[in-house]
Amino acid sequence: MKERGKFENEWNSIFDGVQDKPSDKVWSEIKAELAIMEANKQRNKVIYWRWFGAAASVIILLMVAVYGYNYFTSNSIVENELAITNLEYENSFNNDIQANSNPSTQLSNKIKSIDYNSNSEREESVSTNVVDDELKEINATNEAVAVHISSKYKSNKSIKSTNVKMENHTNDFTDYDKTLLFEGNQNEKESSLLSVNKNRSEKAELNIDVIDEVEYLSIIDSVEILAQLNTDIYMQKIPDLEELFKYNKKKNRNMWAGVSVGGGSFNPNVGSGDLGNALFTSENITSDPNLYVGTTADITANEATETPSFAYNFSVDFGKFITKKFLIESGVEYAKYSSEASSNLTSNTSQQPEAFLRKNNSDDFSYASLQNTTTYELLNSYEYVSLPISLGYTVMDRKIGILISSGVSVDVFLNNTLKDLSGEYASAIQKNGDDSPYRPINFNALLGGEIYYSWSENYVLAIDPGYRISLSRITKQDANFNSRPTSFMLGLKFKYLL
Amino acid sequence: MDIEKQLVEQCKNGDRNAQEKIYALFSRSMYVVCQRYSKSQLEAEDIMQESFIKVFKNIEQYRGDSTLGAWVKRIVINTALNSQRSKLYMFPMTDVKELENENDGDFSLSRFHLKELLAMIQSLPEGCQVVFNLFAIEGYSHKEIAEKLHISEGTSKSQYSRAKSLLRKMIEHEEKLSYERAR
Numbered sequence: 183m184k185e186r187g188k189f190e191n192e193w194n195s196i197f198d199g200v201q202d203k204p205s206d207k208v209w210s211e212i213k214a215e216l217a218i219m220e221a222n223k224q225r226n227k228v229i230y231w232r233w234f235g236a237a238a239s240v241i242i243l244l245m246v247a248v249y250g251y252n253y254f255t256s257n258s259i260v261e262n263e264l265a266i267t268n269l270e271y272e273n274s275f276n277n278d279i280q281a282n283s284n285p286s287t288q289l290s291n292k293i294k295s296i297d298y299n300s301n302s303e304r305e306e307s308v309s310t311n312v313v314d315d316e317l318k319e320i321n322a323t324n325e326a327v328a329v330h331i332s333s334k335y336k337s338n339k340s341i342k343s344t345n346v347k348m349e350n351h352t353n354d355f356t357d358y359d360k361t362l363l364f365e366g367n368q369n370e371k372e373s374s375l376l377s378v379n380k381n382r383s384e385k386a387e388l389n390i391d392v393i394d395e396v397e398y399l400s401i402i403d404s405v406e407i408l409a410q411l412n413t414d415i416y417m418q419k420i421p422d423l424e425e426l427f428k429y430n431k432k433k434n435r436n437m438w439a440g441v442s443v444g445g446g447s448f449n450p451n452v453g454s455g456d457l458g459n460a461l462f463t464s465e466n467i468t469s470d471p472n473l474y475v476g477t478t479a480d481i482t483a484n485e486a487t488e489t490p491s492f493a494y495n496f497s498v499d500f501g502k503f504i505t506k507k508f509l510i511e512s513g514v515e516y517a518k519y520s521s522e523a524s525s526n527l528t529s530n531t532s533q534q535p536e537a538f539l540r541k542n543n544s545d546d547f548s549y550a551s552l553q554n555t556t557t558y559e560l561l562n563s564y565e566y567v568s569l570p571i572s573l574g575y576t577v578m579d580r581k582i583g584i585l586i587s588s589g590v591s592v593d594v595f596l597n598n599t600l601k602d603l604s605g606e607y608a609s610a611i612q613k614n615g616d617d618s619p620y621r622p623i624n625f626n627a628l629l630g631g632e633i634y635y636s637w638s639e640n641y642v643l644a645i646d647p648g649y650r651i652s653l654s655r656i657t658k659q660d661a662n663f664n665s666r667p668t669s670f671m672l673g674l675k676f677k678y679l680l
Numbered sequence: 681m682d683i684e685k686q687l688v689e690q691c692k693n694g695d696r697n698a699q700e701k702i703y704a705l706f707s708r709s710m711y712v713v714c715q716r717y718s719k720s721q722l723e724a725e726d727i728m729q730e731s732f733i734k735v736f737k738n739i740e741q742y743r744g745d746s747t748l749g750a751w752v753k754r755i756v757i758n759t760a761l762n763s764q765r766s767k768l769y770m771f772p773m774t775d776v777k778e779l780e781n782e783n784d785g786d787f788s789l790s791r792f793h794l795k796e797l798l799a800m801i802q803s804l805p806e807g808c809q810v811v812f813n814l815f816a817i818e819g820y821s822h823k824e825i826a827e828k829l830h831i832s833e834g835t836s837k838s839q840y841s842r843a844k845s846l847l848r849k850m851i852e853h854e855e856k857l858s859y860e861r862a863r
Contacts, residue, residue: 208725
């Protein structure tokens with residue numbers, strides 16, 4: 183069979199370049215499909231960021247949990263039990279120590295030996311070098327001694343302070359309500375400072391409380407070494423605990439100022455207004471000017487449902503500690519919240535048709551200005567300036583810390599914008615005013631927290647998740663719809679400690 | 681060509697006006713292609729709609745190696761073939777006896793209206809219709825058609841022979857009718 187002949191050439195040439203116009207419906211449907219695709223793309227983006235935010239939160243919380251677990255458990259559980267035993271004071275405190283009226287109580291503490299027991303029950307006795315065999319002077323008001331256990335032990339053993347026991351100490355020691363400070367055993371940066379309060383019981387076991395962090399490390403390091411087991415374990419004198427606390431409070435706990443930026447999701451929670459279920463019924467528009475869903479001879483309006491979309495904010499904040507744990511936070515915040523909706527109406531009051539979703543409560547509204555279109559997707563955005571105030575509580579305050587807070591905010595409505603996602607129709611902007619269906623001022627409840635990292639003495643970086651719910655509807659009483667939004671934001675905050 | 685490139689770039693940014701311009705540029709010629717591969721106007725419009733959505737969805741992949749028109753046409757034909765594939769699966773193409781070569785002689789289609797020719801093509805059985813379009817009008821070889829439709833080269837040839845025979849009969853019938861009407 184021959185491949186190609188006059189028959190084929192004739193068919194080929196007769197269809198070469200011929201044209202026929204498809205119906206207009208084809209392009210309308212393509213356009214609608216493209217608008218839906220774009221809206222889905224946007225929705226997917228929001229969903230992606232939402233999942234990203236959730237995943238980031240979970241990862242951060244896990245990291246904090248692991249960090250916290252390691253931090254606390256390393257101070258309370260013994261992997262290889264270390265016991266400092268037989269800490270014997272050869273020369274007791276001043277005999278008059280119970281009266282203790284003398285601020286310069288004389289103490290001669292000669293450490294005879296420190297025994298170190300490992301889990302293998304191998305016991306080794308190490309005689310320490312007594313730093314000073316002579317009487318040592320410790321001010322009676324500064325009853326503190328630190329036993330330093332070097333971070334070098336970290337690689338071999340995790341030392342748990344609650345299991346650090348002081349046994350067989352002399353009566354002199356039991357009589358004296360003394361505090362020993364244990365500097366932690368994690369690493370040099372994360373070590374914790376522990377107090378060891380002598381139990382007056384005959385068992386003479388020591389209770390250990392975590393009293394604060396090791397920002398004092400440098401101070402401790404600067405004090406005199408009383409006794410030394412080896413280069414890794416030694417005993418020091420602490421100058422003045424009160425001074426240490428004052429120093430800390432003054433340094434880290436006063437005021438801060440900062441800026442933050444956040445993003446998240448926003449749900450307008452739109453419902454029907456006080457005019458009953460008008461929003462979602464199929465009534466005749468002309469029969470009631472407050473309704474907009476239904477059919478007239480000229481237009482058919484679809485139900486205007488809204489779905490959650492993205493939100494973002496910027497804020498300038500400040501805070502002040504009112505106690506060691508509690509603080510008050512406030513600031514100024516700009517926020518933009520968005521939801522998505524679809525509409526089949528445009529408003530033709532200006533030269534270019536504008537996106538239209540629902541009627542505002544203006545009396546001079548004209549339904550004649552509405553025109554039916556193919557269904558299009560639009561972004562419904564609200565802009566607010568907020569003045570939040572909240573009370574915070576510091577759950578954990580270390581290099582990495584956790585803060586929880588709750589409060590209220592006053593939101594000032596700026597404007598509402600309806601933006602056609604396809605770009606075919608002009609955006610409709612509703613500003614604050616008498617014809618606006620939105621209240622000019624709203625109140626919100628806030629619930630949030632911070633996971634922060636102090637990377638230097640003055641600078642703190644924080645991730646602050648926050649949930650907000652409007653305490654009342656954001657629409658006016660005479661508006662024909664109701665909205666009581668909620669939002670969840672994940673922010674990044676930069677703080678400067680004043 | 682520069683305008684086409686510009687439109688493509690705008691389309692990549694989701695510009696609806698540019699998309700509409702591209703549609704206006706190619707919709708008329710592509711609609712004829714869609715009709716050749718379909719059985720009805722409704723089906724042709726469905727193929728058309730699906731094809732242009734694919735065009736705009738995949739516009740990022742257009743590198744400018746061929747003309748935009750050729751690229752769009754390729755998408756339209758592939759969409760049409762996909763739409764026909766389900767039917768071809770239901771009515772698999774089997775070898776039909778290859779007909780004797782007929783002399784094309786003074787064969788001419790000039791006296792027929794486009795709509796009449798489209799109706800003839802649309803009345804062919806599915807397999808014949810697809811192979812006829814690909815071979816006679818698009819200019820593919822039977823080997824290429826066999827690869828495209830996952831059939832044997834022989835099947836392609838025999839289906840084409842059948843299409844050709846059926847079309848000849850239709851043309852003769854139409855000519856006879858018009859001759860009788862003229863008498």
